[in-house]
Amino acid sequence: MIICTLNKLMEENDKTQSEVANATGITRPTLLSLIRNDNQSIRYETINQLCNFFDIDMSELLVYSPVDVKLKNILLEEVPMTTKFESTDEKTCFAVSLIYDINGIELEFDTNLGATKTGNSLKNSGKFFFNSLIYENELKSLETNGFKKDFVKTYNNSINVEGLIKDKLEDANLNTNFKINHYEVEIQAIKNRGNEENVFEDLVEELKSLVESIPFEDEEKKKMFKKISDIKHISNKGD
Template identity: 30%
Template sequence: MQFGGNCLITVNLKRYVDASKISINRLSKITGISRPTLTNIYNGKSKGIQFDTLETLCTFFNIGISELISRTIPTEKFQFIELSGEKINTDENRIVGIQYERTLNNKTDLEVAIFIVSFNKIESERLTEGLNTSKNNLLKKNLSFSLEWVNKQDIDLLKNKINQSVLHEIRVNNMLMNFGETVGLFKSLKKSLMAYIGKQIIMNFISNSNIDIDSKTRYQIIINWNLGTESALNPEKYHFEYMAFSGMVISMDDESDGIEQQYEQEHTIEDDTFRQITHPNLTKLSDKQHKGK
């Protein structure tokens, strides 16, 4: 099901059905949902789903609605904007913008959230453990970034550090998002997409600074997004780790948000305790089947 241009609303029934190794026919008998309805949802062909159907599926698989339904926004919807007016200095904060392209009823709008990027360089250390003697000179360096959202009213306080021509264009076109809009957008993003946006910020920072990502140095990079109460209550969603070496920046966060990896493990683990923890309803079903034999 598609809504809003290239944004994709996905019902993840296939993920849970396949992981649980239950047939559509069996699921239909247990839940009371018709087989054609489940088949269409499973194959991604359903054009609409009733609330009671969603409630039944969430109850059966013991999951939340946000796990059953996800919204995928393609990376091309986002663009990184460097707003700092002066040349990058690794000892100073940077001002950046995250531009989001939103399409609604065939009308495209551009929205921008502005962040202060605080940079911290941690002491270097040598990587010797697990390496042979020829590589004992490999250096490991740590970089830490904190991205804090800037209130519209506070932007004027940063006027000496912001490229005013770019900021003027953003203001004239009324592109600045308020805090509620920014939090709403970022709450809807998959962690893999936020990791991608953070990666763009890191790559820009490195390419415009005196940091040299060579083959002899490995950088461990951490980004923490500060979105007020939202990030304080869900710190794991807004904490990202990267590795940089040989001119590359690699995200260490699972592109699938970790859930596919969890269920891949479940395919290979037949332990009843593990299955009961992950799918309590299926364990009860299995018990009933066993008793009925």
């Protein structure tokens, strides 16, 4: 899988399609095709012109991953209000998570983006965090095949994931007043399924560890820990 980073390069260097076209001689339809990553072939001269224009190496323009990544869905889940929001009369908040197919393995990434009708958790900081759990053997398989977690960011930039998330929020009549200035992708391995009696206990501990590593406020973490404990209690009663 090869991603062209032209869209990100133009954004970082504050360049328009017209400016790039005039300076390089590359036609606007070709530029648009590269921006959308739907170009099936690219001439060496086009690569050379773009690398010279942005003063970069080819590896910065065309990023290769032997592992395919594809966004499958953007989910909105109703959650309790958090302290990241300004005090309002609203009681309904929706958390954003994203489902990816990575080389045939489905991963769900939780994020720190929550939105109401009038506000959202990224409005002030613009810092976006992706977090996912995956079994050890699955992660090892991906890494053996050459997968690197930062490629998810490269892929997200190529598909304008910020715009896709905003479209989803707008359709749900939720606030989209934010700009993602920085984000991190974290993938945490959990133990493979073994003794079925210990699977749930292991998962609870892994969830607690993940919550502890996420840069949420203390009050939010307390709520998450309580929710995990409640689930564990209900499970034990069922046993």
